[in-house]
Amino acid sequence: MSFTTVVAAPLTVAFDVARALGRPWPFPLEEVESVRPVSDLYAAGPGRGRRRLVHARRFTATADGTVVDEQVDWDTGLPRLLAGLLDRAVLRRRVRRSMRRHLDGYAAVAELRARDVVQVVGAAIVRGDAAGREVLVAQRGSGPLAGLWEFPGGKVEPGEDHEAALVRECTEELGVTVVPREFLGEVPLDGAVAGGAPGTSTLRVWAAGLVAGEPVAHEHRDLRWVGAAGLGTLDWIAADRPLLPAVRDLLTRP
Numbered sequence: 001m002s003f004t005t006v007v008a009a010p011l012t013v014a015f016d017v018a019r020a021l022g023r024p025w026p027f028p029l030e031e032v033e034s035v036r037p038v039s040d041l042y043a044a045g046p047g048r049g050r051r052r053l054v055h056a057r058r059f060t061a062t063a064d065g066t067v068v069d070e071q072v073d074w075d076t077g078l079p080r081l082l083a084g085l086l087d088r089a090v091l092r093r094r095v096r097r098s099m100r101r102h103l104d105g106y107a108a109v110a111e112l113r114a115r116d117v118v119q120v121v122g123a124a125i126v127r128g129d130a131a132g133r134e135v136l137v138a139q140r141g142s143g144p145l146a147g148l149w150e151f152p153g154g155k156v157e158p159g160e161d162h163e164a165a166l167v168r169e170c171t172e173e174l175g176v177t178v179v180p181r182e183f184l185g186e187v188p189l190d191g192a193v194a195g196g197a198p199g200t201s202t203l204r205v206w207a208a209g210l211v212a213g214e215p216v217a218h219e220h221r222d223l224r225w226v227g228a229a230g231l232g233t234l235d236w237i238a239a240d241r242p243l244l245p246a247v248r249d250l251l252t253r254p
């Protein structure tokens, strides 16, 4: 059986809250495989009478938050005909009811928890057309990451919409007006952001268009427009690297 929930929280928060709440089954499950913050797989059994339950979750970042896709499969260990009857008469309904109650609580807790974690947004500002596109990259001027390249952006303020934060940061840092066009992806940040625990914040990046102004480095050491070939040659903040294929795709798509 499949379930899909949209949680108004970034990946790490959605994943960590899901782990803390566990699953709605009245017996313990064992971890089979977990990859924070993208997936986990737990199973119970085979137990008495070869009963078995497998519960897999996949967490995907989207512009609106995290989509959690869950798959619950079970085997009662009964002969096929009997098992089919039991499934139809009782089990499917019971599983659906347990999951629905669990997921409603989960979504609410994750949304609340997200308010306590400072998140970072970044803009992949693109210029040009199919004949040749470039993205604006910025070199940090101070702090522990000084000298490394990043996407212009910064921390989302409490209660602020993520895309609004992106527009505000680009105005403050570059003196330009941008419009977010497409969500590109999200990665966990290893370091502490604004005093938060390391690994709880994420960087969420949007492709953006320039609608007014020419970028000026108000806070960065340097700014550069680079094409797809130049992207990989820069000394990026390590956390940003998994986002580069999506940016490259943006620059090379027809």
Ligand SMILES: Nc1nc2c([nH]c(=O)n2[C@H]2C[C@H](O)[C@@H](COP(=O)(O)OP(=O)(O)OP(=O)(O)O)O2)c(=O)[nH]1
Residues within 6 Å of the ligand: 120, 121, 122, 145, 149, 150, 151, 152, 153, 154, 155, 156, 169, 189, 191, 192, 193, 203, 237, 239, 240
């Ligand atoms: N803007 C940006 N920050 C990134 C990227 N990758 C990455 O790890 N970070 C980290 C560095 C910082 O710890 C944090 C962003 O903080 P910031 O100092 O730029 O934020 P801000 O503009 O709101 O700064 P401030 O007003 O609090 O000084 O995210 C990236 O590509 N862009």
